[in-house]
Amino acid sequence: MADRELTFEIFRYNPAKPEIKPQMQTYKLKETTGMTIFVALNMIREEQDPSLMFDFVCRAAICGSCAMIINGRPKLACKTLTRSLPKKIKLFPLPVFKLIGDLSVDTGTWFRNLSLKTESWVHTSKTFDPTKQEERMDNKTALEIYEAERCIECGCCIAGCATANIRDEFLGAAGINRVARFMVDPRDERTPEQYFEVVGCEEGAFGCMGLMACDDNCPMELPLQMQLAFVRRKMASIGLGVKQESKVKMGVG
Ligand code: SF4
Ligand code: SF4
Ligand code: FES
Numbered sequence: 322m323a324d325r326e327l328t329f330e331i332f333r334y335n336p337a338k339p340e341i342k343p344q345m346q347t348y349k350l351k352e353t354t355g356m357t358i359f360v361a362l363n364m365i366r367e368e369q370d371p372s373l374m375f376d377f378v379c380r381a382a383i384c385g386s387c388a389m390i391i392n393g394r395p396k397l398a399c400k401t402l403t404r405s406l407p408k409k410i411k412l413f414p415l416p417v418f419k420l421i422g423d424l425s426v427d428t429g430t431w432f433r434n435l436s437l438k439t440e441s442w443v444h445t446s447k448t449f450d451p452t453k454q455e456e457r458m459d460n461k462t463a464l465e466i467y468e469a470e471r472c473i474e475c476g477c478c479i480a481g482c483a484t485a486n487i488r489d490e491f492l493g494a495a496g497i498n499r500v501a502r503f504m505v506d507p508r509d510e511r512t513p514e515q516y517f518e519v520v521g522c523e524e525g526a527f528g529c530m531g532l533m534a535c536d537d538n539c540p541m542e543l544p545l546q547m548q549l550a551f552v553r554r555k556m557a558s559i560g561l562g563v564k565q566e567s568k569v570k571m572g573v574g
Contacts, residue, residue, distance in 0.1 A: 325352040325408055329365065331373065332413045335422040345411075346370075358398035358412070359387055362424075374423035382540060385475030388415055389424045395477035397540045398424075415480040428476040435496050439519055443508045462505060469502035469548065471541050478535035478545060490524040494535030494545040497526060501548040504555065513559045521556040529553070 327350050334343035348365045359377055366373045378384040380399045387398040390413040392406055403410065418426035435441075478494040479485045485493045492500075500520050503509045520526045529549055536545040 326350070327352050327361065327403060328409050329361065330409070330411045331365075331423065333373075333423050334420065335374070336420055337422070352403055356403045358389075358391060358396075358401045358403065358410070361403055361410075362398060362412075374421065374425040376421075376425045383473060385428070385473035388428070388475040388477050388480070388540075389413065390415060390480065395480040395538050397475060397477070400540055415476050417479050417482075417485050418476055426476070428474060431476070431479070432474045432495070435492060435499065439492065439496055439499050439503075441499055441503070443503070443506060444511045445508055446510060456508070458507065462507060465505045466502055468544065469498050469505075471543055472498055473541055475540060477538045477540055481534040481538040483532065483534070484528050484530055488524065488528060491528050492520065492525050494529075494539070494549060496520075497529070497552050498543060498545060498548045500525075501552050504552070513555065517556060517559045520552055521560055526553045526556045 329348045329350065330345045331348065332343065333346045335341065348369055350361055350364060353360070359380060362373065362375050366375075375389070375398070376386040377399060378386050380387075382397050382400040385397075388395055389398055390396075390411075391398070391401055392411055395415060412424055414420055414424045414426045415428070418428050418431050421427055472495055474495065476495075482491070482493050485491045497520060500516060503511070504516060522528070526549070531549070533546055535549075539545055
């Protein structure tokens with residue numbers, strides 16, 4: 322693999338300059354040891370084209386800002402080694418999210434809306450008392466919460482999701498994972514019916530086609546398949562209960 326010359330074909334479009342049509346631009350680069358897509362993009366920007374737009378912050382698969390479509394799959398640029406790819410590398414921005422320019426998209430607004438829609442905070446009637454000792458939580462529950470919180474909001478699961486690509490309001494696996502995180506939290510006092518309001522619909526658990534592209538594409542290897550099944554099961558049982566209740570109220574069934 323040493324001394325390969327890589328050919329990058331990169332999507333270029335700046336929404337601020339609509340007069341220039343979207344196009345693919347080609348760059349050539351000598352591969353170096355341990356090169357990641359992130360390193361390659363920086364070299365291209367420094368040595369060949371300062372106008373190339375892409376995002377990064379941490380360079381360590383922590384911030385989630387460098388996700389893009391790499392040879393057809395959503396991945397983190399800072400975690401993807403060029404040696405794991407053929408010599409020709411095609412890069413596109415993530416779909417679903419608002420394009421800022423070239424490979425840069427706005428995932429922040431999307432995830433902020435997700436937090437608001439799913440009300441991503443602990444709903445409790447207790448008033449916080451800083452003088453009191455913290456309440457204990459059993460290890461199993463704490464680990465379940467920790468597991469769901471490993472999401473870095475990169476957007477890979479959303480970009481690879483067929484439903485999210487056709488339905489703007491779909492919460493996606495990241496959203497359903499978020500809801501699962503609060504469902505298992507004993508401090509959250511929301512009732513099953515209140516959760517049903519958020520995810521018991523086509524924009525939530527019932528819009529999911531279950532083909533698991535999210536699970537395949539998550540760079541943090543979150544157990545999304547398990548979380549989706551958990552929330553779907555809960556919603557189905559609440560949904561059946563709600564149906565039965567309304568039948569009783571209506572005097573049918
Ligand atoms: S399993 Fe559901 S959430 Fe995951 S990619 Fe498929 S439709 Fe999207
Ligand atoms: S669930 Fe995984 S793929 Fe989806 S946003 Fe979080 S870290 Fe990224
Ligand atoms: S730069 Fe932070 S995840 Fe890649």
